[in-house]
Amino acid sequence: MLEKKTHLNLLYDFYHSLLTDKQRQYMELYYYDDLSLGEIAEEFQVSRQAVYEHLKRAEELLHKYESQLQLVAKYEQRQQLLKRMGAILEESSPDLEELKRLVSALKNVD
Amino acid sequence: MLEKKTHLNLLYDFYHSLLTDKQRQYMELYYYDDLSLGEIAEEFQVSRQAVYEHLKRAEELLHKYESQLQLVAKYEQRQQLLKRMGAILEESSPDLEELKRLVSALKNVD
Incomplete structure (x- = not known):
């Protein structure tokens, strides 16, 4: 597993309770179940871009929370x-x- | 110091970075500097009710974060x-x- 992904996993472990249901859902499918953006988009009947934006926002939030709380x-x-x-x-x-x-x-x- | 206040202090220690500047300001004046709602209202030229609402919201947030993250x-x-x-x-x-x-x-x- 990539170093970046490992750090993101830790951030997710500590802060996932602060994300929305949708953000959690997409992140788990993308990072834990290794689905592609396209596959997630198809499953939820939304655009690939919408999935990407949700994931991007979720990752930004995880980094923001870490900069505020330093839990990891x-x-x-x-x-x-x-x-x-x-x-x-x-x-x-x-x-x-x-x-x-x-x-x-x-x-x-x- | 009252038990409730002590627990609130701990919540504040752990989660104050997630509050807005205004929420932090009012909480510090009210709980740490022991100003009254009226005194804070006068200092910021707002209503006593506005100060009360900010404090109430801030405390709700602290409890919400503790229920989500359990840091305390x-x-x-x-x-x-x-x-x-x-x-x-x-x-x-x-x-x-x-x-x-x-x-x-x-x-x-x-």
Whole structure:
């Protein structure tokens, strides 16, 4: 899967509840079910251009929400800290002071 | 501070970026600076009713966003898990297995 598509998937995971039903429907058919614009247009009896405009608007909204809320960025930041904690806990003598620092750091990533 | 106000503060912290400038302005004056509806109305040369409507709409939006995104609920869930981790790390012989379980649990709270 392309990097761009992966990032868009994450944006969709976090913000799809803020989209309209139609935007969600088209995005799922286009990105998850891999239908073409033409196939979606045919299924909904609308023009290919109309489908394209809905998808474009939906993607713009996802990027706008991320610029406002930063949920994906914070999620990735937390996952990175947690991965590090998991690795420390697997060591034979886990560094408890570092774990404490990581817990503090995580408390600050809302 | 009242419980309701505290929860509203949290909602505001998480979602204020999705409000309009005017909604943010009125909310900050009313809740943070503790101005009355009348005082805000006077400052902006609008009716008391107009201020009330903006505040009401803003609060409705904050609740709507929380019902859609659950950011405050997830935040509180994470803080609770982290508090527990912090407490375990303060023990003389921290329970590493429980810490591992908590790290896994935290990874699932997006």
